[in-house]
Amino acid sequence: MSKFTADPVLIAGAGPTGISTALALGARGIPATIFEADPEDRDRSGSRAIYVHGSTLRTLDKVSPGLAGKLVDEGLVWPTRRTMWRGKKVFERTYDNPGGSGDIPHFSSIPQETTEEYMLEAVDEAGIDIHWDCAVEAVDTSDDGVRVETSDGREWDARYLVGADGGGSTVRKEIGASFEGDQSDNSFIIADIDEVEEDQWPLERLFHYDDPQVDGRNVMLVPFTGAWRLDIQCHEDDDPDELIKDEKMREFVRTVMGEQYEENVSWVSSYRFLQVMADTFVDEHRRVLLAGEAAHLLAPFGARGMNSGIADADEAAGAIAAAIGANRPTARDEIELYAARREAAAEYNLKAAGTALEYLQGDNPITNLRKEAAAVLADYFELAGEYLDDAPYGPHTAPPIVTTGNY
């Protein structure tokens, strides 16, 4: 087997976490090489992150000046929040500006596929190498560094490895970390519906509790560049495979959005969301750092998945930069600090996404009573409607220890 001494840092995975890690290392003057299991011409379409938070945009702009501007120009900021309760409007608010600070709005609503395209452009401009079609297969660490075996039969030596290889992470398995947690009780149907030229649905984020038009299921609709994300929460006894069939989806779309959209379903899938985190984010020798979905999988309510993966990426790069310039015991401390901070953040993010999930699953009688009461009071008090509008996304607060971003 041929051995290669690569850049000081190797990264497994060219998803948003791996790419951001490479950019964040580059911004600190540290070269890195990315290994990606998929081929370069892979198809990354599909329903994934659409909500990029302002704090994440600021992190990206710090590590790659100009990147946030592209995501803002290409994305959109929906101005209106509206909530319905069993056919009755309980809350609506329209903002006359995009919030945030400076040129960075409160958020940008943009498909993950496009976000990744701009990130890859930035990686290319920064001269960072990506080895496509090249999966990390084995990882061996020692006090001195890490050796990685890739699917093309090569071995690579480096000082650190960042495992950003997603939920099924090989790196996580190789360092012996466990990955346990819960699954949502309900299935959720997620569909992306392309925009139409005329008779367009308004640019609003809509949540409809127990929508009578779709047999009392919860429905969420969120616009992003060129399309809408439709999210239907199945009843516990629904068969999601039946509901995502073409004819049934067309019926849902026709009923919720109008017949002009029914032929425009570009992607549909059903999920039971996982709430899982690794029991450690680092290996025993403090040479491997797990980041993004390799470290934690969150239900998407509150949009903490990619946003927190990018926060992991920036913090991993900061820890590695500090460790590379340090003596050995201090270097160990820097990596341990990464683990301590990001494990605490992941626990917090999991709890926040879990709060949203629990609220939506609706099996807590007190929460259900509160929802019913708020729906009645919403006719008289805006605050009651605002509670119903806010609650499906969980708390807005950030983990107690974050040095980058809000997640």
Ligand SMILES: Cc1cc2nc3c(=O)[nH]c(=O)nc-3n(C[C@H](O)[C@H](O)[C@H](O)COP(=O)(O)OP(=O)(O)OC[C@H]3O[C@@H](n4cnc5c(N)ncnc54)[C@H](O)[C@@H]3O)c2cc1C
């Ligand atoms: C329906 C839905 C909606 C979502 N909405 C949002 C949202 O609005 N906001 C938000 O922040 N998040 C959202 N998320 C979550 C977001 O999509 C993920 O958190 C994000 O993709 C995780 O990025 P990642 O880079 O950690 O992992 P991935 O995107 O999974 O990337 C991992 C990469 O590693 C590669 N890989 C795998 N194994 C290997 C290997 N052995 N060697 C090398 N490479 C490997 C994979 O091919 C892949 O390219 C949503 C998710 C879903 C499903």
